[in-house]
Each structure stands twice: as structure tokens, then as C-alpha cells.
Amino acid sequence: MLETIFFKISFGLYLLALVFSGAYLFIRREVYSRWVWRLYGLGLSFHLTSFVWRTKNFWEIAENRFYLPINTFFGALSYLAFAIGIIFWLVEGRHRLNILGAFVLPWSVLAAGAAMFFADPSLSGLVPSLQSYWINIHPLVLMTAYAFLANAFGVGVALLIQEHQVKSRKPSELCYRLPAIEELDQLQYRLIAGSFPILSIGIVMGGIWAYNAWGRFWGWDAKETWALITWFVYVGYLHLRLFSGWRGRKTVYLAMLGFACVIFTFFGVNYLSELHGYLSGG
Amino acid sequence: MSFFRSVRANVLLFFVLAAASALGTLVPQMGENPAGVEKFLQTYPLWGRVLDFLWFFNLYHSPWFLGLLGLMAFNIVVCKLWNAPPDPGLSEIAPELSRGEDWNFLGAELRKKSLNGEGFLELPLESARSRVRGLLLQRGFRVQEEPSSFGTFLVSTKHPGQRWGSYISHISLVVILLGALVKGLFGFEEFLPVVEGGSQNLRQRPWEVFVDRFEVEYYPQSKVPRLFASQIRVYDHTTRKHLGSKRILVNDPLALSGGRIYQASWGATGRFRRARLLVQGVEVDLEPHQKVRIPSTSIEVQADRMLPQFAVSADQRPQTESLEYDNPAVRFVFYYRGRRMDPVWLLLHWPRVSFREKPDGTLAHAPAPPFLLAALDPVFFSGLQVAQDPGFPIIVTGSATMLLGLSLLFYLHRRRTWCLLRAEGPKKSRWVLGGWSSRGPVAFRKEFSQILEAIEGGAGERLPHSREVSSYA
Numbered sequence: 158m159l160e161t162i163f164f165k166i167s168f169g170l171y172l173l174a175l176v177f178s179g180a181y182l183f184i185r186r187e188v189y190s191r192w193v194w195r196l197y198g199l200g201l202s203f204h205l206t207s208f209v210w211r212t213k214n215f216w217e218i219a220e221n222r223f224y225l226p227i228n229t230f231f232g233a234l235s236y237l238a239f240a241i242g243i244i245f246w247l248v249e250g251r252h253r254l255n256i257l258g259a260f261v262l263p264w265s266v267l268a269a270g271a272a273m274f275f276a277d278p279s280l281s282g283l284v285p286s287l288q289s290y291w292i293n294i295h296p297l298v299l300m301t302a303y304a305f306l307a308n309a310f311g312v313g314v315a316l317l318i319q320e321h322q323v324k325s326r327k328p329s330e331l332c333y334r335l336p337a338i339e340e341l342d343q344l345q346y347r348l349i350a351g352s353f354p355i356l357s358i359g360i361v362m363g364g365i366w367a368y369n370a371w372g373r374f375w376g377w378d379a380k381e382t383w384a385l386i387t388w389f390v391y392v393g394y395l396h397l398r399l400f401s402g403w404r405g406r407k408t409v410y411l412a413m414l415g416f417a418c419v420i421f422t423f424f425g426v427n428y429l430s431e432l433h434g435y436l437s438g439g
Numbered sequence: 440m441s442f443f444r445s446v447r448a449n450v451l452l453f454f455v456l457a458a459a460s461a462l463g464t465l466v467p468q469m470g471e472n473p474a475g476v477e478k479f480l481q482t483y484p485l486w487g488r489v490l491d492f493l494w495f496f497n498l499y500h501s502p503w504f505l506g507l508l509g510l511m512a513f514n515i516v517v518c519k520l521w522n523a524p525p526d527p528g529l530s531e532i533a534p535e536l537s538r539g540e541d542w543n544f545l546g547a548e549l550r551k552k553s554l555n556g557e558g559f560l561e562l563p564l565e566s567a568r569s570r571v572r573g574l575l576l577q578r579g580f581r582v583q584e585e586p587s588s589f590g591t592f593l594v595s596t597k598h599p600g601q602r603w604g605s606y607i608s609h610i611s612l613v614v615i616l617l618g619a620l621v622k623g624l625f626g627f628e629e630f631l632p633v634v635e636g637g638s639q640n641l642r643q644r645p646w647e648v649f650v651d652r653f654e655v656e657y658y659p660q661s662k663v664p665r666l667f668a669s670q671i672r673v674y675d676h677t678t679r680k681h682l683g684s685k686r687i688l689v690n691d692p693l694a695l696s697g698g699r700i701y702q703a704s705w706g707a708t709g710r711f712r713r714a715r716l717l718v719q720g721v722e723v724d725l726e727p728h729q730k731v732r733i734p735s736t737s738i739e740v741q742a743d744r745m746l747p748q749f750a751v752s753a754d755q756r757p758q759t760e761s762l763e764y765d766n767p768a769v770r771f772v773f774y775y776r777g778r779r780m781d782p783v784w785l786l787l788h789w790p791r792v793s794f795r796e797k798p799d800g801t802l803a804h805a806p807a808p809p810f811l812l813a814a815l816d817p818v819f820f821s822g823l824q825v826a827q828d829p830g831f832p833i834i835v836t837g838s839a840t841m842l843l844g845l846s847l848l849f850y851l852h853r854r855r856t857w858c859l860l861r862a863e864g865p866k867k868s869r870w871v872l873g874g875w876s877s878r879g880p881v882a883f884r885k886e887f888s889q890i891l892e893a894i895e896g897g898a899g900e901r902l903p904h905s906r907e908v909s910s911y912a
Contacts, residue, residue, distance in 0.1 A: 218658075220665050282658040282665050285689040285702075343881040354845040361838040370690050372701050372826030373628060374834050375619070377499045378471075379464040389457035393450045400446040429464055 160214065161278065163207035164235070168269045170200030171242065175266050178258030182331060190255035197246055197262070204239050204269075211235075211280070218282045225293050228283055233300065234272035237423075240304030241265040244348075248308065252344070256334050261311035291366035299359035299384070303419050305352030306391075309345050310416040313409040316341040320406060342404055349412060353391055360384050379429035380422065387418040444517050452511050459507065463498040466490065470497065512616045515609045542589040545859055549873030553880035556891040557871040564590055564860060567868035571858050574893045578886070580856065590861030590868075597854045601877050604848025611844055614837030622830030627698070631823040634708055635669075640676060641825055644697060647676040653821045655705060655764075662765060667705050669821040687823075697827060704822030706762030707747030714742040714769045715814035716785075722813065730774070737776050744770040745817065749786060755801040757784060757794070767815055770796065785812035853877040856890065870894065 174196035181189040208226075215226035226232045242265040249257055272278075283292070315335055322332035335341070363381060364374040375381065394411045397403040403411075442448050467475030476496045480487035494501030549555050560567045568591045575582050580595035627643045635653040640646070652670040657663060666688065673682040673695060685693040692701040716723045718733050725731055725742040732739050746759040749768035757768070767787045773780045783805060784794040790812070795805040859871040872891065876883030 282663060284663060285666055289690045339881055343879060350849040354842055354849055357845055358842050368831055371703060372699055372824050374831055377463065382460050382464050386457045386460050389453045393453045396446055396450050
């Protein structure tokens with residue numbers, strides 16, 4: 158009960174922060190961007206409290222003890238929303254780009270909203286294959302990488318808008334508020350490069366877990382295959398950017414393709430994969 | 440050959456592999472969904488034959504897919520190890536700078552860099568050298584002095600380990616593929632369904648596996664299992680030597696020399712040990728095919744058949760939808776004064792539902808019976824996965840080094856500066872500074888500016904054409 162209340166409060170704060178970041182796009186008041194950061198920080202702390210409370214309740218089922226409650230669609234989406242938010246909060250806190258919230262926060266709000274309105278928040282006991290300490294590591298690591306990549310996607314959208322503004326004859330106010338194209342390009346690269354080892358380690362951990370559970374490191378299950386496809390696309394991005402001099406719009410499109418693969422890996426594949434099908438149900 | 444040495448070929452291969460992998464998730468695969476393949480072949484006979492010819496139903500083990508993986512390994516080796524270093528920071532002194540010691544040439548080369556600056560210091564050459572060297576050391580740079588005929592040439596580096604990241608991660612990828620090859624050549628996987636209380640021989644090893652006991656427990660008021668486990672014993676059936684025993688659970692296999700035995704699944708065999716019938720408050724326990732008289736009546740009853748997931752087929756006959764123990768039902772035959780009545784199917788989870796089996800084998804709904812199936816003790820089989828993967832340690836080593844490589848590559852920020860210094864009189868020095876960053880000039884811009892400011896530090900002037908920001912490419 159308390160968990161749900163805290164989660165709803167955090168969602169409300171996220172939504173409010175998103176409204177402020179949207180307002181900042183059109184009304185140039187620096188105070189709005191400061192409020193985005195504060196509100197989001199507050200929302201994150203409520204979200205964390207809700208997660209701690211949920212974990213406490215989850216542990217009341219003996220088989221679940223010491224495992225994190227991310228075995229359900231609700232748990233996974235809730236963690237994803239939190240991870241996207243915390244990465245945004247840290248990046249924004251460090252770089253003070255102000256405008257970034259409008260492009261990154263929708264993903265966090267979307268994930269939290271999907272958890273609240275479309276996922277079943279009830280707690281259930283873990284099936285035997287998930288009763289492993291790897292559940293505390295493998296999905297968490299992968300979703301953290303996904304959260305970085307969602308941030309990178311948001312930055313990419315901002316870059317495309319800025320490029321359009323710069324090329325247009327009558328750039329709007331937005332042009333002066335968005336960071337320079339090369340800064341956005343650099344930030345997107347940093348986010349993708351930073352997430353790539355995390356994505357890789359997440360995939361490898363899944364293989365080690367599969368070896369412990371079924372005796373094989375890799376089984377070409379739909380979920381692990383799509384995680385590999387995502388990895389290939391971002392490998393392509395990194396090679397083209399580092400060695401072929403790709404910058405700006407072309408790399409953004411590639412990063413968008415990579416993020417489409419992330420979304421498919423997270424949502425779509427649940428309907429193809431029996432092993433990872435737990436995400437599509439309770 | 441030059442094509443395979445190019446980054447373009449590398450990237451193209453990655454995308455082709457990605458597309459092929461995606462295809463394998465959309466077309467049913469023989470290994471995991473043979474029924475799906477069969478259905479596809481029946482529904483689309485022409486396309487089915489074409490796809491079968493192209494190995495699309497066994498895509499990940501097809502010669503062309505394995506060829507692509509081999510090509511990737513080959514490409515990585517030739518691209519990474521035979522190619523010239525791909526970025527200027529890789530050699531100790533960038534090639535263009537190592538060509539000469541002439542001030543004009545080197546100065547011109549440094550001015551071409553995205554980050555550069557130059558100026559004068561009102562200091563003798565030796566003091567200027569100490570000043571620049573000291574401030575670079577203070578900022579964590581490793582400073583090396585190269586011989587020069589004009590004065591001083593300082594080359595400084597920060598986080599030089601980053602340069603190895605690319606090599607380590609690429610070589611690791613080849614190691615991972617080698618591990619997969621070792622598994623393919625020397626490993627095995629075998630699924631072994633063993634009925635509880637029984638044993639089975641493996642095909643790939645001279646092992647006989649006994650399942651003494653199989654247990655499954657469910658969460659309260661749910662069909663979700665909370666535990667399933669098998670008490671197993673393994674013998675070498677040629678020598679009768681005992682190899683090992685353990686109660687295995689999911690995620691906790693029995694490790695033997697030559698393979699590991701995993702608890703993978705379970706299912707109902709369609710057999711049972713005992714069924715309990717409740718007739719007007721009286722419990723009657725029945726073993727299969729055992730005829731028992733119901734106390735204080737002239738009715739005898741016999742339980743002769745069980746289905747684990749009872750369903751009525753399209754032609755109105757009893758059938759099981761799977762081997763899962765989700766909707767068990769038992770067929771009872773009643774005898775009244777020795778005369779056989781039509782059999783009745785009773786469902787364990789649906790006490791108010793029963794079906795009468797007519798002589799032609801079809802089912803008809805029967806009225807709610809005055810008796811019910813109170814309990815059932817089914818015989819399960821334990822699904823054991825036996826596997827050996829000698830490539831696993833190689834894959835894990837490769838993965839660990841790949842992560843080390845990627846971390847070096849992306850989390851370390853390698854920076855280099857080249858500083859030329861020469862005397863412009865007894866108390867004046869001229870300097871030129873160039874900078875390079877593994878993350879591109881934008882990432883180094885701020886620090887480079889601070890270095891430039893620190894060099895001046897009230898002791899000189901900077902020439903106006905200094906450039907600290909790259910043009911956006």
C-alpha cells in the first residue's frame with residue numbers, strides 16, 4: 158500500500174518535472190530548469206523508497222529472500238524508469254544542459270506510467286530458475302545500459318532538432334537554448350560509449366547464468382539473440398564514429414536504430430522468448 | 440584482401456550478422472520449435488523448401504552463418520593486427536611528428552591539430568621547460584623529453600593504458616569465438632527424461648542416471664512452482680562404479696568429471712501410484728487397475744487411466760494437451776453387482792465436473808456425481824539436461840578480457856600534448872603546444888585551455904592565432 162502511494166507520488170513528481178522541462182523549451186526562465194532537477198531528484202527519492210518497501214514485502218515470501226523484485230513487468234519497468242531518471246539527474250547535475258530534460262525525461266515518465274497503468278504490481282514468488290543471485294545482477298546491469306541508451310536517444314533527438322534549427326533561415330529561440338551540435342554529438346557518444354561495456358557485461362552475465370542453470374552459455378534464445386543484435390548495432394556505431402569519422406545526423410540515425418533494437422529486446426521479444434517470458438506476465 | 444582489412448568490411452559484417460540473427464528469431468528453428476518448423480513446411484510448401492535449402496530452420500548452425508562468424512574473426516585479426524594504428528595517439532610519437540626535428544616543421548604540424556596554442560614566456564629556456572614539465576606532471580601527465588636540436592620537445596601522456604583497450608577487446612572477441620568452436624567440437628548436450636524411481640542411460644557418456652525421488656512444490660493457491668528437485672545417483676554402466684549422488688535443483692547441478700547434470704524440467708508420465716475417491720464421506724484408495732468394493736455397497740470401482748492435462752478433443756474424446764500436471768483427471772470404471780458401467784472421468788481441480796465415456800470412446804457431460812476425486816499421487820518424470828562445455832572457461836576468459844578492454848577503451852580518457860620550446864634570447868622562450876584526446880577535441884578542450892592558461896600564468900603572452908576548439912566535422 159505504502160509502496161504504491163510512494164510510487165504514485167514519484168510518478169506525479171516526474172510528470173511535473175516533465176511539464177517544467179517542456180515549459181522551459183518555450184519560456185526562457187532558468188528557474189524552470191532548476192525546478193526540473195529538484196523535482197526529479199525528489200521523485201527519485203520517493204521512487205527509491207517505494208522500491209525499498211516493495212523489496213521488503215517481496216522478501217516476505219521465503220523463496221524471494223535476498224532477491225530484487227524485478228521478476229515482473231512492473232518491477233522491470235519501475236527499475237528502468239528509475240535508472241533512466243538517475244542517469245539523467247547525474248548527467249544534468251554535472252553538465253547543466255538544462256534543456257535535456259525535455260528529450261530524456263519522457264522515456265522515464267513513459268516507463269513509470271506503463272508500470273503504473275498497464276502492469277500488475279502484485280508480488281509473486283520467484284519460479285525456481287529465477288531463484289539465483291544472478292537475478293540481482295544480470296537484468297539490473299542490462300537495464301542500466303538500456304537507461305543510458307535511452308538518454309543517448311533523447312540527446313540524439315535534441316541534436317536533430319538543433320541541426321534543423323541551425324540550417325533553417327529563421328532559427329527559433331530553441332536554437333539558442335539547445336547546446337551546440339558538437340556538444341550534443343559528444344554527449345551522445347559519451348553515453349553510448351559509457352553504456353557499451355555495461356551492455357556487454359550484462360550479456361556475458363546472462364550467458365554465465367544460463368550455463369549455471371542449463372549447462373550452456375549461449376542458446377540463441379530470442380531474447381539473448383536480440384541483445385546481441387543490439388550489441389552489433391552499437392558496435393557498428395562505435396566503429397563508424399571512431400574510425401570512419403561519422404558525426405552528427407548519421408550517427409544519430411544509427412543510435413536510433415540501436416535504441417529501436419533495445420525497445421524490441423525489452424518489450425517485443427517477450428512474445429518470442431519462453432525463457433525470458435516472465436517479463437510479459439506476473 | 441584490402442577490403443577485409445578495412446573498417447568498412449568490419450561494420451558491414453556486424454550488420455549482416457545482426458540481420459541474419461534477427462531472421463533466426465522470426466523463422467521457427469528446428470532445435471527449439473520443431474513443431475513450428477513442421478507447421479511452416481505444411482502451410483508454405485514452396486517457401487518451406489526454399490528456406491530449408493538455405494538452412495533457415497537451423498540458421499545458427501548453418502554453414503553460411505558459421506562462415507560469417509569465422510569471417511568476422513578473420514576480419515578482426517587482419518583489421519586489428521595487420522593494419523596500421525588507426526589513430527595518431529597510438530604510436531609513442533605521432534608519425535608526422537617523428538619525421539623531423541626541425542622547429543618549423545614540428546611547429547607547423549602542431550598548429551594543424553584541433554587543439555593548439557603558442558606564445559612567449561619571459562623566462563630562460565631551462566625555467567620555461569621546468570615550468571611546463573611541472574604543470575603537466577601536476578595534472579597527472581607522464582612527461583617524456585624527446586631529443587631535439589632546437590631546444591626542448593616535451594611529449595606528455597595521460598591514461599596511456601587506453602591505447603590497449605581496442606586491441607584487448609578485439610582479440611578477446613576472437614577468443615570467445617574460439618571458445619564456441621571448442622564447445623562445438625568437444626562439448627555435448629543431451630536431454631534425459633527419467634521417470635522417478637527409474638533410470639536412463641546417456642548416449643554420449645557411459646553413464647546410467649537414477650532418479651530416486653522427484654519433488655515439486657507449488658506456491659499456495661497457485662500453479663507456479665516454488666521448487667522442483669531430483670535426488671539422483673550416477674553410475675558408470677560399464678564398470679558399475681558410483682560416480683556421484685546429489686539432490687539437484689535448478690541453478691544447482693551435479694558436477695562430474697566429463698559433464699554436469701542439471702535439473703531442467705519435469706512432466707507427468709500419465710501414470711499414477713494411487714488415486715483417492717471420496718464417496719459420501721468414505722475415502723477409497725485405489726492403485727492402478729485395482730478393483731475395490733466401496734464399503735457398505737455392492738459397487739466396485741477401478742481406476743485405470745490418467746491424463747495430466749485433461750481436455751476434450753474436437754471429436755469429443757479425452758486427451759491431454761501437454762505433459763504438464765495442470766488439469767489432472769482419472770478414469771474410473773464402476774461395477775454394479777459385477778456388471779460394468781460406462782467409465783467416468785473425474786477431474787482433480789473441478790469436483791463438480793465429470794464426463795461419461797460412451798462405448799464408442801466419445802465423452803458426454805455427466806451430472807454432478809455423488810463422488811469425487813479427492814487426491815492423486817502421480818508419477819512424474821524428471822527432465823535432466825546433461826552437458827559438457829569445455830569451451831566455457833575460454834569464453835569466460837575471453838569475456839573478462841573483453842570487458843577489461845572495453846573499460847580501458849571507453850572509461851579511460853587518453854590525452855597527449857606535444858610542447859616545443861626554444862630560447863628567444865637569454866630570458867625569453869617561445870613555446871608551441873598541441874593536444875590530442877582519444878575522445879575528440881571537445882572532451883579535452885576545457886583542460887587544454889587550463890593548461891594554456893597555466894603555461895602563461897602571468898609570465899608571458901599567448902599569440903592570437905591559438906586554437907582550442909575544433910571545427911565541427
